[in-house]
Amino acid sequence: MLPLSPTLEGFRAAFRRPSFTLAEIMWRWCFGATSSALFLFALFEFLNTLPVTNGELLFLRSRQPYLVSQAIAHILRGSLARAVMSVMVAILLLVLLWMIAASFGRMATVRALLEYFQVKFAPLMTATGVSTSPDEADDRRPRNPFRSLFDLNFLRVSVALSALVALVGATVLAGFASPASHPQPGLFLLLWFPMIGLICVIWGALNWFLSLAGLFVVRDAADAMGAISAAVSLCRERTGAVFAVSTWTGLAHLAAFVAATTVAALPLSTLGILPGRVILLSVAVLTLAYLALADWLYMARLAGYVCIAQTPEAWLAPPPPTFPPPAPPTGETTIDRDELILSDISGLIGQT
Numbered sequence: 001m002l003p004l005s006p007t008l009e010g011f012r013a014a015f016r017r018p019s020f021t022l023a024e025i026m027w028r029w030c031f032g033a034t035s036s037a038l039f040l041f042a043l044f045e046f047l048n049t050l051p052v053t054n055g056e057l058l059f060l061r062s063r064q065p066y067l068v069s070q071a072i073a074h075i076l077r078g079s080l081a082r083a084v085m086s087v088m089v090a091i092l093l094l095v096l097l098w099m100i101a102a103s104f105g106r107m108a109t110v111r112a113l114l115e116y117f118q119v120k121f122a123p124l125m126t127a128t129g130v131s132t133s134p135d136e137a138d139d140r141r142p143r144n145p146f147r148s149l150f151d152l153n154f155l156r157v158s159v160a161l162s163a164l165v166a167l168v169g170a171t172v173l174a175g176f177a178s179p180a181s182h183p184q185p186g187l188f189l190l191l192w193f194p195m196i197g198l199i200c201v202i203w204g205a206l207n208w209f210l211s212l213a214g215l216f217v218v219r220d221a222a223d224a225m226g227a228i229s230a231a232v233s234l235c236r237e238r239t240g241a242v243f244a245v246s247t248w249t250g251l252a253h254l255a256a257f258v259a260a261t262t263v264a265a266l267p268l269s270t271l272g273i274l275p276g277r278v279i280l281l282s283v284a285v286l287t288l289a290y291l292a293l294a295d296w297l298y299m300a301r302l303a304g305y306v307c308i309a310q311t312p313e314a315w316l317a318p319p320p321p322t323f324p325p326p327a328p329p330t331g332e333t334t335i336d337r338d339e340l341i342l343s344d345i346s347g348l349i350g351q352t
Contacts, residue, residue: 006304046086056074099154102149109302152213242308
């Protein structure tokens, strides 16, 4: 049997079953639409509560940057604390909504992928003698792993918040090297960029592990800590397969982002020639198309991880290399120590 390619199996699952991507798009875009609508509604309601005098309105209509900034600062005077409190409450509610939506969405997509690969590999497992009977973990599997998925999403939010605080702390620490009395922007950037890069790498790795752990919550009925341990074990035992899936889907995502950015620059280059509404609509359509493609690639990557977790290791490992047997010697290359040589014959030198 040829070894399976989890990367190809993931792309094949996402291509043959578009319902998986539609389910992913559904919960992601519903959350995005809800967040956008809530933000716009709160913004307009907040602006309606701000009193604007005739003098401030005159400054705003002058279109002079200095006068406009002074008018805005005067309008927002005394209401900044209320605006910050409102934003904090809205963010907390949106984070709670995201954790709920992400838990239900991940539970639905992972279950669908598990059923897909179970049906796909059932004849192959039967032919190779691999047992397909449920194990003890399947017997203990809860009907609703929402609690463990919610805990994982809470950890993801906590890690993101910690990374945000770390970014602020890195900026403050780098600022000590460039005080206002003796500014040194070069030294500031030299210290700031490595710290920012390290924080982003650590946050990305932790967020990726927590996202991968959701697979084992649904499959093995594991709690949050057990799922994280299972995700680490999977990466340690099948590093090559996991790295291949992550690399190829990541490169595809990067190519899609570059292509979408290039195409989106075309309507922006016609600014001043075409109507603004046409340009805005074109950019919005391109953005939605890119987001849909990104969700499709994410589903292909998730399907690849499920394929790795659901198939035996022997199916994923490449066959052992076969080396040809060593060729027999063509001639005598050893020395017969019993054969006499010239130096061993006594008197030979004297006779010559």
